[in-house]
Amino acid sequence: MNFATFDLNLLRVLDAIFQEGSTVKAADRLGLSQSAVSGNLSRLRHALGDPLFVRQGNRLVATDYAVGLKVPVREQLEQIETLLSPAVQFDPATAQGSFRIAASDFFAELLMPRLGDLLQREAPGIRTQLVDLVPRDYVASLERRNADLALIPETTLPDWVMHERLFGSPFLVIARRANPGIAGLKAGQVMPFDVFCGLHHVLFSPEGNFAAMGDTALAKVGRERNVAMSVPVFSGVCRAVRESDLIALVPAQLAIDVADSFDLQTFEPPMPIDPPLIIGIWHKRFDKAPLAAWMRERVFTLLRALDR
Known part of the structure; x- marks a missing residue:
């Protein structure tokens, strides 16, 4: 591959296909036509000398070579995005945006009312959503639910996930x-x-x-x-x-x-039960995002008050 002539925009296409699992959904994500994404995929295959994805039924399955590219490509795109993002002073009173939390309905009762009151007072332009966790794979909630934060029992986490210990739940x-x-x-x-x-x-x-x-x-x-x-x-x-x-x-x-x-x-239950530790997890690409960082701090403060 001649890197001097390689179109780095093709990496955005590759990343979108990884995230969405199809050229149609990747096209929607990128604001392109499906034919444009398919054409870019063909260029990538030629440039890298690998099929990258093979069709299995109605979905695309990554080749071994492509699997090895998934995390590094995402990390490099995030670094470029951070590098080119202007430094902005975050003001919650005037901020506009949304923040999505993936969690069980436990948090509908014990977090969202308090968070709603806080946002009305401090950041009325920020909207927040509570969505279901992905069953059987809570970490996947960050990608498949597009969640900014997931609240889950402590578990083993991949390298791309940041976490904060919050409270014990007897x-x-x-x-x-x-x-x-x-x-x-x-x-x-x-x-x-x-x-x-x-x-x-x-x-x-x-x-x-x-x-x-x-x-x-x-x-x-x-x-x-x-x-x-x-x-x-x-x-x-x-x-x-x-x-x-x-x-x-x-x-x-x-x-x-x-x-x-x-x-x-x-x-009290008759037998001892080790109380699970509830943690907050988020994708490291959002670690320095001003709105997300501010929201995590407020959510974590509210949740630490639940610790027994």
């Missing part, structure tokens, strides 16, 4: 006050094993599973519970408990927040 058991299965128990006490395992449970599971951390903790002490239902949102868990004799394990912060309005009692 569990409490919730049951409606009229549930006959908790007769004689005092709110706040440890729920006995026989009660906990004897009553039917509703489980929070975006993936539709019937087992989670609570079941792993029970297995360690030789017990098991009866999970009768799973729902993909915490609000559904709380409503199911309010309207039935089901019980549930939910994050302590949520249990305390909704107990009065949902007429629930809260109890």
Whole structure:
């Protein structure tokens, strides 16, 4: 390849195909026609001496050579973008823009109302969205949901992801006050094993599973519970408990927040459960973006107040 005559704009096309998985979607992303993107891909193949992508059904699959280019190309484009971006003093009072957060509906209850109040006072021109995480691959939310920030349990992260540790999330058991299965128990006490395992449970599971951390903790002490239902949102868990004799394990912060309005009692679980650590993650290409950095700081401050 003659680098002196190589058109660097072709790298933007390559990056867009990586991100979108098709020439049609890449064309939309770049504001080009599909034929123009296909033509640029042909030029890239000729210049680099590799097919780069092969068609498999309705999608394009990268060759081994192309896979090795994906991260370096994205990093180099980000460096050029940063280099050429003018330094601007960020003023939240006059800033206009949007910020997308990928997270469970736990944060609809415990973050978004407080964040909404803060933005109305400090940055009324900034709009924020809460969107679902990508099931089974929370890190992918940054790319597939185009999220500026994702709020997830601590996990192993790829090199391109930045993160911040935010708060621990222990569990409490919730049951409606009229549930006959908790007769004689005092709110706040440890729920006995026989009660906990004897009553039917509703489980929070975006993936539709019937087992989670609570079941792993029970297995360690030789017990098991009866999970009768799973729902993909915490609000559904709380409503199911309010309207039935089901019980549930939910994050302590949520249990305390909704107990009065949902007429629930809260109890300590009978077995120890290591509380997951909730972290904020973001793509390193947004690390220095003024609006994104300002929003992350405000979100993180609000969330650290939840630490128990």
